[in-house]
Amino acid sequence: MIIDTARAVFAEQGPAATLDEVARLAGVGAGTLYRHFPDRDSLIHAVLADTLERMIALAEEARAEETWAWDALDHFVHGCAGLRLDLLVSVAGAQVHRVSATPEINEGRARLLAALDQIVHAAHDEGALRLDVGSGDVMGVVGLLVRGLPTLPADLGDELRDRAVRLVLAGMRAHPAPTPPGEAMTAEELSRRLAKQLDG
Amino acid sequence: MIIDTARAVFAEQGPAATLDEVARLAGVGAGTLYRHFPDRDSLIHAVLADTLERMIALAEEARAEETWAWDALDHFVHGCAGLRLDLLVSVAGAQVHRVSATPEINEGRARLLAALDQIVHAAHDEGALRLDVGSGDVMGVVGLLVRGLPTLPADLGDELRDRAVRLVLAGMRAHPAPTPPGEAMTAEELSRRLAKQLDG
Amino acid sequence: MIIDTARAVFAEQGPAATLDEVARLAGVGAGTLYRHFPDRDSLIHAVLADTLERMIALAEEARAEETWAWDALDHFVHGCAGLRLDLLVSVAGAQVHRVSATPEINEGRARLLAALDQIVHAAHDEGALRLDVGSGDVMGVVGLLVRGLPTLPADLGDELRDRAVRLVLAGMRAHPAPTPPGEAMTAEELSRRLAKQLDG
Amino acid sequence: MIIDTARAVFAEQGPAATLDEVARLAGVGAGTLYRHFPDRDSLIHAVLADTLERMIALAEEARAEETWAWDALDHFVHGCAGLRLDLLVSVAGAQVHRVSATPEINEGRARLLAALDQIVHAAHDEGALRLDVGSGDVMGVVGLLVRGLPTLPADLGDELRDRAVRLVLAGMRAHPAPTPPGEAMTAEELSRRLAKQLDG
DNA sequence: TATGAATGAGCGTTCATTCAT
DNA sequence: AATGAATGAACGCTCATTCAT
Structure with missing residues (x-):
C-alpha cells in the first residue's frame, strides 16, 4: 500500500x-x-485522511474495550503515541493548510472530535477528568505529544514522550495524580544516555 | 544577523x-x-547553538527573578514556548544527529541541564515538584511542547499549546493541581474555530 | 476514426x-x-498518407469540375488551403524524413504529382500559366501557403493566407494579373486587427 | 549567445x-x-523579440541600399527568407499567443510595420507595386514563405521557397511579371530529386 | 572580503509504450 | 480485440555550492 x-x-x-x-x-x-x-500534496492529503481514520478507530476501540471512561482516555492518548505520526506532521507543515482544507479532512476531524467527546463527557461524569479540560485539550495535547523528539535517539525520545504523556494525563486528573511516572528522569541519566549516542 | x-x-x-x-x-x-x-548543516548548527544559549539564559533569568523554585520552573517552561523554536526542530530533523554531535552543542546541553537541575532540585526541596519528575522530564516536555501545531491557525495552536503546558505543569505538581487552565476547550469550541479558518 | x-x-x-x-x-x-x-511515427505516417489521398482526390475533382485548366489550378490551390493541413506539417517536422521515406508515401506523392501535372500541362497549353512555372512549383507553393499563421488570430491568418494564395496565382499567370486580391491589406488595417486580438 | x-x-x-x-x-x-x-516561453519570447529586431534592421537596410522602392521590397522579402526563421514559427505555435501579447513584441511589430509601410508607399508611388497590395500583405506573405518545407531535403526546400517568393513578388508587380523564376520546376525534376533523398 | 552569476546533480513530473485482464 | 493501469526513461526546473570579479 x-x-x-x-x-x-x-x-x-x-x-x-x-x-x-x-x-x-x-x-x-x-x-x-x-x-x-x-502531486506531493495529494499524497500527503491521503496520508492525513488515513491517519484520521486510524485515530477514529482508536477512539472507538478505546471506548469499547475499557470499562472506565478515564481508562479509555488513557488508552486513546497512549495509542495515538503509538501511531508514529511523528514526522508526518512536520512533513505536512508548510503544505498542510492547503491540504487539510478539504471536505474529507474536515468531516474526518468532526467525526474524531465527536468520538472523543463521548469519552471526555463520560470521564467528566465519572469525576475522573477535570471539568476544565475538554476534548479540544485532548486533541491539542495529542497533536503535540505524539511526535517524536528528532534530536534524540529513538528509544530515549520514546521514553521521554511516554513520561510526558503520563504527566499530562496526571495533570488532567480531577483528583491527586493517579499515575506516577515511575523513577525521575534525572539530568545525570539524560546526559549519560546522550553520551552513549555520541559514542555509538 | x-x-x-x-x-x-x-x-x-x-x-x-x-x-x-x-x-x-x-x-x-x-x-x-x-x-x-x-554548508547547510553549519548554519543549522549555529542556530541550534544560539537557541541553546537563549534557553540557558532563560533558565538563569527564571532562577534569579522568581522567589519560589516552582515559579522559576513555570517561568522557564512557559518562556521556552515563547522562543518560537517551532519549526526549527523539524527543520533540523534529518540533519540533527550529525549536526548536534559536536563539542559545542554538547557542552551547551550540559550547561542547560545544570541550570535546570538547580531549579528542579530546589523545587523538590520546596515540596512543590513531584519527586518522580526530573530535569530530564522537563527538557523532554519542553522539546515536545514548544513546537507549534502546524495544522492549526497560529492563534489557536498557541492557545492549545499554552493549555497543554499548564496541564503538564499541573501533572508535575506534588499536590493537587494548582494551576487550573480555565475554561475547558470543548469540541464545539475547537470545531467553531477551525471552521473560521476555512472561511477566512 | x-x-x-x-x-x-x-x-x-x-x-x-x-x-x-x-x-x-x-x-x-x-x-x-x-x-x-x-508508435508515434506510425500514426503520423497514417495521417500523412491520408492527407495525400485527399489532395489527390482534390486534384482530380478540380480537373473534372472546371472547364479551364487555369480554373482547375486555382480550384486545387485554394482547396488545399481549406484542408487545414496547418500544424500537421509542423508536427511532422523532426520525424518526417524517416516517416515519409516509405513506398506508400512515395507512391502517393507520385500519383499526386501526376494528377497535378495534367492540370499544369493543360494550363500551359491554354496559355494561361507561365511556361517557367511547373507542377513542382505548384506543390512547393501549396506546401508553404496551406499552413496557417499561428502568431495571428485564426480569421486574420486565414484572410492573409487567401490573399497570399491569390498573389502567387497572379504571379503564375502568363498574362497580366487576372485576379486582383481586392482592397489592399494596409499596415493600419493589420495593426487595428492585431490590437483587437489583444483586447479580446 | x-x-x-x-x-x-x-x-x-x-x-x-x-x-x-x-x-x-x-x-x-x-x-x-x-x-x-x-521558462520555455521566456526563451521563445526572447527569440521572437530578437527576430523582430533583425527584420526591422533588414527593412531599414533595404530602404537605404536600394535606389528603387521595388528593389527594396524585393531585398526585404528575400532577406527575410535568409533569416532562417523556419521552425521557430512552428516552435512558437501553441505558446505564441501568450508569448507575443507583450508590450515589447507589439511595439516591435508596430516599428516593423512602419518601416515596411514606407517601402510599400514608395513602391506604390513608383507605380511598381499593385495598389491593391499593402504592407499587411507583404508581412503575411513573409510569414508564410520564410518557413522551410520540413518534409523536403533542405536544399530542395530552399529552392522551392525561393521560387515561390519570386512568384509572389511577380504577382505583386503592377505590370507584367518582371522576374521570371527561370526554368520550371517540373514534376519529373521534383520526383527525381525526392528519389535522391531516399537513396541518400 | 563581499558579491551574485554560473554550475550541474538531482528531483518532481510527464507520457510513450507495454501487458495483464 | 479492447482496455487502461503500470512502467520507467527522459525532461524541465531548482537550488546548494563554487568562483571570477
Whole structure:
C-alpha cells in the first residue's frame, strides 16, 4: 500500500524524503505513484485522511474495550503515541493548510472530535477528568505529544514522550495524580544516555 | 544577523526554505552566507547553538527573578514556548544527529541541564515538584511542547499549546493541581474555530 | 476514426499533443491506439498518407469540375488551403524524413504529382500559366501557403493566407494579373486587427 | 549567445528540442539558461523579440541600399527568407499567443510595420507595386514563405521557397511579371530529386 | 572580503509504450 | 480485440555550492 509506505518513509527519512524513494519502497514505478497521487500534496492529503481514520478507530476501540471512561482516555492518548505520526506532521507543515482544507479532512476531524467527546463527557461524569479540560485539550495535547523528539535517539525520545504523556494525563486528573511516572528522569541519566549516542 | 534571519525564515517558511532566501532576507549575497556557514548543516548548527544559549539564559533569568523554585520552573517552561523554536526542530530533523554531535552543542546541553537541575532540585526541596519528575522530564516536555501545531491557525495552536503546558505543569505538581487552565476547550469550541479558518 | 481525430488534435493543440489525448478524444483506450499504430511515427505516417489521398482526390475533382485548366489550378490551390493541413506539417517536422521515406508515401506523392501535372500541362497549353512555372512549383507553393499563421488570430491568418494564395496565382499567370486580391491589406488595417486580438 | 543558439537548435532539431540541448550547445549550464530565461516561453519570447529586431534592421537596410522602392521590397522579402526563421514559427505555435501579447513584441511589430509601410508607399508611388497590395500583405506573405518545407531535403526546400517568393513578388508587380523564376520546376525534376533523398 | 552569476546533480513530473485482464 | 493501469526513461526546473570579479 503506497499510503503506508509513504507514512513509513516520511517517519524514517524525514521531510526530505523523495517520492521516488516512496515509490521504490512501495514496489511500484514512479509513474504509478503519480497516477494515484498527482502531486506531493495529494499524497500527503491521503496520508492525513488515513491517519484520521486510524485515530477514529482508536477512539472507538478505546471506548469499547475499557470499562472506565478515564481508562479509555488513557488508552486513546497512549495509542495515538503509538501511531508514529511523528514526522508526518512536520512533513505536512508548510503544505498542510492547503491540504487539510478539504471536505474529507474536515468531516474526518468532526467525526474524531465527536468520538472523543463521548469519552471526555463520560470521564467528566465519572469525576475522573477535570471539568476544565475538554476534548479540544485532548486533541491539542495529542497533536503535540505524539511526535517524536528528532534530536534524540529513538528509544530515549520514546521514553521521554511516554513520561510526558503520563504527566499530562496526571495533570488532567480531577483528583491527586493517579499515575506516577515511575523513577525521575534525572539530568545525570539524560546526559549519560546522550553520551552513549555520541559514542555509538 | 544571519542566524536570526535563518531562524525566522525556517519558522515562517518551513523546512523547504532555500538558503538563497535566507541570504536575501539577511541582506547579503549567497557567497557571504557560505563564507560564514560553509554548508547547510553549519548554519543549522549555529542556530541550534544560539537557541541553546537563549534557553540557558532563560533558565538563569527564571532562577534569579522568581522567589519560589516552582515559579522559576513555570517561568522557564512557559518562556521556552515563547522562543518560537517551532519549526526549527523539524527543520533540523534529518540533519540533527550529525549536526548536534559536536563539542559545542554538547557542552551547551550540559550547561542547560545544570541550570535546570538547580531549579528542579530546589523545587523538590520546596515540596512543590513531584519527586518522580526530573530535569530530564522537563527538557523532554519542553522539546515536545514548544513546537507549534502546524495544522492549526497560529492563534489557536498557541492557545492549545499554552493549555497543554499548564496541564503538564499541573501533572508535575506534588499536590493537587494548582494551576487550573480555565475554561475547558470543548469540541464545539475547537470545531467553531477551525471552521473560521476555512472561511477566512 | 483515429486518423481524423489525430489530425484534429494536432491541428488544435499543436505538436505537443499527447497520444493519450488523441486516444481519449477518439473514444478508444490507449492500448487500442497502439494496436493500430505501434508508435508515434506510425500514426503520423497514417495521417500523412491520408492527407495525400485527399489532395489527390482534390486534384482530380478540380480537373473534372472546371472547364479551364487555369480554373482547375486555382480550384486545387485554394482547396488545399481549406484542408487545414496547418500544424500537421509542423508536427511532422523532426520525424518526417524517416516517416515519409516509405513506398506508400512515395507512391502517393507520385500519383499526386501526376494528377497535378495534367492540370499544369493543360494550363500551359491554354496559355494561361507561365511556361517557367511547373507542377513542382505548384506543390512547393501549396506546401508553404496551406499552413496557417499561428502568431495571428485564426480569421486574420486565414484572410492573409487567401490573399497570399491569390498573389502567387497572379504571379503564375502568363498574362497580366487576372485576379486582383481586392482592397489592399494596409499596415493600419493589420495593426487595428492585431490590437483587437489583444483586447479580446 | 543563448538566443542565437536557441534559434539554431529550434531550426535544426524542430520543436522537440530540449532546453538542455540548447544550454549544452550554448556552452552554459542548464541553470544559467534558466537564470536568464525562467521558462520555455521566456526563451521563445526572447527569440521572437530578437527576430523582430533583425527584420526591422533588414527593412531599414533595404530602404537605404536600394535606389528603387521595388528593389527594396524585393531585398526585404528575400532577406527575410535568409533569416532562417523556419521552425521557430512552428516552435512558437501553441505558446505564441501568450508569448507575443507583450508590450515589447507589439511595439516591435508596430516599428516593423512602419518601416515596411514606407517601402510599400514608395513602391506604390513608383507605380511598381499593385495598389491593391499593402504592407499587411507583404508581412503575411513573409510569414508564410520564410518557413522551410520540413518534409523536403533542405536544399530542395530552399529552392522551392525561393521560387515561390519570386512568384509572389511577380504577382505583386503592377505590370507584367518582371522576374521570371527561370526554368520550371517540373514534376519529373521534383520526383527525381525526392528519389535522391531516399537513396541518400 | 563581499558579491551574485554560473554550475550541474538531482528531483518532481510527464507520457510513450507495454501487458495483464 | 479492447482496455487502461503500470512502467520507467527522459525532461524541465531548482537550488546548494563554487568562483571570477
